[in-house]
Amino acid sequence: MSKHMFRRACAALLCLCVGAGVIGLSGCGSEVKTYAVSDIAYVDDWLSNSESYGEVSTYNIQTVFGSDTMKVQRIHVSEGDEVKKGDRLISYDTSLTQIELDKKELEVMELELALRQAEQELKTVNSYKPMVVTTIVPDVSASDLVGTEVSGFAQIGGSGERDDPFIFVVEDGKIPCSDTFFNGICPPGSDDVWVVFQERNENMTNGVILEHWGIRYRTSVSGMYMSFFDSSEFSVNKPTEPYEEIEFNSGLTAAEISRLRDAAKKRIEEADLEYRVAELEYKQMQLEVDSGVITAELDGVVEFVTGDIDLACENYDPLLKVSDDGGYVVQGTLSELELGTVTVGQTVKVTSWEHYAEYEAQITDIATVPAAQNGWTNGNTNVSYYPFTVYIDGSADLMENEFVSVTYNSKGNLDSGFYIERAFVLDEDGRSYVFVQTEDGTVEKRRIVTGEYLWGNYVRIVSGLTVEDRIAFPYDKEAKDGAVAIEATIDELYAY
Template sequence: MKNKKVMKRILIIAIVAAVAAGGIGGGVYVQRSKMTAEVQSVSNLNSGYWGDDINSSGLVTNDYSQTVEISKDDEIKEVYVEEGQQVQKGDKLLALDTTVASLNLQGKQLEVENLKNQITIAQNDLKKLKNTKPYVEPSNPVTPEPSTPQVQEMTGNAYNYISWTAVPYNRDSADGSEETPYRYLCTESAYVTGDFLSQLAEEKTYAVFEIRENNDVSGELVTAWEVDGAQIVVPDGNTKWSVYDHSQITDDASDAGDDTTTVDDGSNDAGGYTQSELNDMIAEQEKKIKDLDLDKRKAELEVEKLKAQSTDGIVYATVTGVVKNLQDKDNLPNDGTPFMEVTGSEGLYVTGGISELLLDQVKPGQMVSVSSWESGTSCEAEITEIKNYPSTDVSSYGEGNSNVSYYPFVAYIEDSTGLRNGEYVDLTMTVSGEEDSSSLYIFKGYVRTENGRSYVLKADENDRLVKQYVKTGRIIYGDTIEIKSGLTEDDRIAFPYGKTAKEGIRAVNADESSH
């Protein structure tokens, strides 16, 4: 072929790609019999998760009042107290119709499910927006000839496609060997022609196709496709192979000419959304998801309260004190006035705050550690109430997000020895959501990301490194990541960086490699 003859006169790029069963896309298996990689037992790397601390502060008081509010949907069956009556914590205050309470509970549970569905839809819409190619006014309306590529060869210093005309950016220092392969800088949507890969096989050279941030050689590496020409299964010369995920391109998606994915939602036609418009829509969608998530958490808090009411319909006193401002159950006010208040007459209370993100993890009855600023006295308090609305008057810190709302909670200090009315205290409690028993927590440096998927390098049954894709979760303590699935404590993994961090390398246990 003419192209091949021309290619022989230029530097051939050596890329380390992998050949999976059936084609180029899976990666080339290269024997490196003299190289080994040290592996660690996951059981030794698993740091576990002990929960998060919520830190708050508040003022100790002896005059806290319990407010009993009745919604327009509630029906009061019986009131057990009278105006001015002294009550103890845990006494019955009133009884609600459990039929109505059960219906309210069902309605609120449906609301939670509806909000979950809305969040899922909103998240999918956000994903589409982020993948939508922005509309750009064409600078040259002339239609290219059918015989020329439908995409410009380069965007800045990065190639949009690799053919025989491409030149490695390290041409002055590379020789196409495994140690110094030829390297190409590519855009995220770049592809390699089958002709070029065939020439690599003929020349038996190495090449690396790199995608870097900002399409610049000095940018952080996003992903790299490495190809060993000696190991390539020669493809059809007319095919195209994606640099990003090594798959064969079977349509015209590669002709986009930039780093974005085309989404067939109508926004890519002339008159579609500009990048600025897309940015605004993405920000608006992210805010919508945040608001929906907060509504869901508040509704879930209401569900817990309604569950208690629907069980026996009884509302109990959460403080010891005196009943005040009792309303007529047959003539309820419609201006938001509480049905009654119980003003505390003994014991000490303190009000703290919790982040909206943790509303579903904190419940009445949970214990809080209390520490005095003045005397250093320590004791425990029991959460008796969590308010339904956020407040700027509470102090809470430690959640790592300053853009959230904080909800007041009230805690009763039963043994207040050493504390006095009016002093400030620190409040601390540990919370943790429902953790999957199979979850692991390891140093996040052991996890790499490729094409949006996370993986580790695991030793297989033949003591060879293989890619093991995993499902990850939260990041805690800044450097530890949750592994939800794909890995067990019986597995062994290698640090996925360095010369030996490749599939096929022989795995050696850490304790063996030291001998």
């Protein structure tokens, strides 16, 4: 049993024991143990977080990143310098870059091919038609359903013609050979008669066909002649119960095709992302090869210059940054279901896939018209999505056109809340209380506001308690206002 499950089981047991009035954890005198709320809390951020993706656009800022293909010869500016658009910032040797550029170009071509293959795969999946299962109700007569037992032989159909032979069910597979039978199927004037004999299960006229024979009878002045023919087409078991007829088409159900389509779309997203990132890197390297000089793209102030060029190139860190009170902008998309809770001014988290860094940002705009496409999102594909814009200040180290993820709380800026084990909440007269450790080292009985339950033994804390607090087990006989708090670990309570 995992530690988390053990704790939940113990908490439930404590609640039951307390309800029966048979347990009490005692302290020594007026001392009571307290436990960190963070150790017994379940924070539900993950339940309310959504994620979108987008490209970075720069706003009045230029950041030059180092790379392992760049051999910097000189940085021409210092921090605090004012520069004009076109001023030289960095000079570097391009000999190594050309070799790497050729490799990167090949990588871009391979990734583009992979993207096209993924798109073709989706086209193929979209052409699939699901197999259709149809229930057929046979058109059967009353005799087909009831049937009669055969003694000797019994005719059940046919006219004796080649396309409509007589159909006889014969007892135990014995074909009749009497003159009476021959005279019956070959009356005067009949010189060519076709007959199918069938042996059926339990000799019932509606039984399953076990064996069958086709015999052609021809008469002449010299006598009667017999020959065999294939009677398979006249001896097919006729269903009497409803059955399913399957039109296979692709051989896949609609649900299976839908899953294949979702998987193909996911592969396209991943392939497209890899291709676009590689293409961005290729363009950056191409700029390095073309000139050997990086110039200012705007009028501004040099806000940062690295103190270790080699380390910056090795780690792909910024070499310098020029800004005119600038920053970065990213556009993501959010679900129509989140329009009422996600608001302008809300704080979000932006994660750089290039440098694995996280930055705080703010939503500056939410569109009122849905996007033509859902963009990059991990949300519900069956609803409309609306573009929103976030702003990251200039202290972040982001590149023009790089891809980032934007994580936001779909419940808005409100505290997403947390849950604690119900065993730590004292219920009295319809109100909820906890014993909280105060700054002076004692505990106090504090009223809190609770919400819904989670998994039966966790309760949501709406107000009155934070995850930074420490609380006592409320059913300890020493838990009372003014008791001295003795800080303990949660392991001590559950005795791991």
